[in-house]
Amino acid sequence: MGNTGHGETFLFWVGSIISILGALGLIFSKKIVHAALCLCTVMLCLAFFYMAQGAVFLGVVQIVVYTGAVMMLFLFVLMLIGIESQDSLVETIRGQRWLAVPFVLAFGFVLIGVYAHANLPEFVGTDAANAKGGGNVQSLALLLFSRYFWAFEVSSAVLITSATGAMVLTHRERTVPRKSQREISIERFERWGKGEKVSLTGLPNPGVYAQHNAVDTPALLPDGSPSEASVNATLRGRDTVRGFRPLPLPGARRNGAAVASRGDAGNEEVSQ
Amino acid sequence: MNPDNYLYLSAILFTLGALGVLIRRNAIVVFMCIELMLNAANLAFVTFSRMHGALDGQVIAFFTMVVAAAEVVVGLAIIISVFRTRRSASVDDANLLKY
Numbered sequence: 001m002g003n004t005g006h007g008e009t010f011l012f013w014v015g016s017i018i019s020i021l022g023a024l025g026l027i028f029s030k031k032i033v034h035a036a037l038c039l040c041t042v043m044l045c046l047a048f049f050y051m052a053q054g055a056v057f058l059g060v061v062q063i064v065v066y067t068g069a070v071m072m073l074f075l076f077v078l079m080l081i082g083i084e085s086q087d088s089l090v091e092t093i094r095g096q097r098w099l100a101v102p103f104v105l106a107f108g109f110v111l112i113g114v115y116a117h118a119n120l121p122e123f124v125g126t127d128a129a130n131a132k133g134g135g136n137v138q139s140l141a142l143l144l145f146s147r148y149f150w151a152f153e154v155s156s157a158v159l160i161t162s163a164t165g166a167m168v169l170t171h172r173e174r175t176v177p178r179k180s181q182r183e184i185s186i187e188r189f190e191r192w193g194k195g196e197k198v199s200l201t202g203l204p205n206p207g208v209y210a211q212h213n214a215v216d217t218p219a220l221l222p223d224g225s226p227s228e229a230s231v232n233a234t235l236r237g238r239d240t241v242r243g244f245r246p247l248p249l250p251g252a253r254r255n256g257a258a259v260a261s262r263g264d265a266g267n268e269e270v271s272q
Numbered sequence: 273m274n275p276d277n278y279l280y281l282s283a284i285l286f287t288l289g290a291l292g293v294l295i296r297r298n299a300i301v302v303f304m305c306i307e308l309m310l311n312a313a314n315l316a317f318v319t320f321s322r323m324h325g326a327l328d329g330q331v332i333a334f335f336t337m338v339v340a341a342a343e344v345v346v347g348l349a350i351i352i353s354v355f356r357t358r359r360s361a362s363v364d365d366a367n368l369l370k371y
Contacts, residue, residue: 124325
């Protein structure tokens with residue numbers, strides 16, 4: 001079984017190009033969410049490769065565990081600690097990035113050279129091994145619960161330990177009692193009484209319009225200018241606040257133009 | 273096509289993952305690159321399993337996935353707790369043990 005069929009050849013070349021592009025995207029994309037999407041692409045391609053190579057169970061597990069659970073966890077943590085956190089360009093070790101490229105390239109060439117020079121045996125294929133137990137899943141189960149029984153037990157211990165560890169690491173003991181809404185309000189009025197600039201009523205909601213109805217659209221103040229405070233500070237920091245362009249008022253061409261120009265000025269203010 | 277090409281692909285993916293670990297500074301991206309390296313190793317395991325006609329390689333890849341899942345859970349918890357104290361997800365900022 002020296003060669004694969006035409007279908008698998010086609011799958012391999014398409015999938016390998018996509019997965020290498022995905023890996024490059026993972027390394028070089030600026031936004032972390034894009035990097036996560038690229039990694040998802042690579043993992044899906046690998047799942048197809050597993051299935052093409054007779055490891056059907058592993059292919060399904062790859063999709064369920066990696067692209068399902070693990071990437072979900074990554075995106076969840078991204079959401080928690082902020083998407084806007086950019087890579088710092090300061091190098092702690094000087095010239096590390098530029099040195100890393102030739103070293104990694106050399107490593108890759110060594111790895112490929114080892115494969116190229118290794119005396120690899122002819123491919124046997126997994127069909128016979130799969131058929132022995134009556135299917136891929138059954139054969140894997142036979143191995144897992146006989147030869148690899150001990151490793152299987154230990155892996156369950158690893159999973160329990162990691163779940164406990166995650167809970168311990170992210171747990172935070174509350175040292176002061178949680179403030180009630182009433183206490184927060186009283187505190188706010190006290191600060192206002194001392195002359196601090198506090199909004200007593202709470203911050204305004206984002207705008208609700210026929211065109212956009214989203215948290216990144218600022219509400220309009222009575223004079224027509226967008227309100228900074230109505231948009232989440234994270235969105236303002238990430239500079240993704242949607243501008244608002246008011247529609248021209250019917251029957252008032254001159255005033256409408258004035259309103260529009262004022263609206264544009266407001267947009268610039270928001271986007272800054 | 274010779275099925276050896278899967279091995280070359282896994283070598284290339286592993287190398288790209290290593291490159292990402294070395295040149296990126298964001299802890300989450302570094303972590304994702306490590307996942308890429310683990311996946312590349314899994315691909316090699318599955319290919320070797322097919323080469324030898326034995327399912328042991330697939331069982332090992334399965335265990336790799338289990339360990340990777342555990343590692344992701346603990347690693348992301350560490351990243352979150354570092355972020356809470358240092359307000360940064362950069363791997364260079366967590367350097368208190370140095371002093």
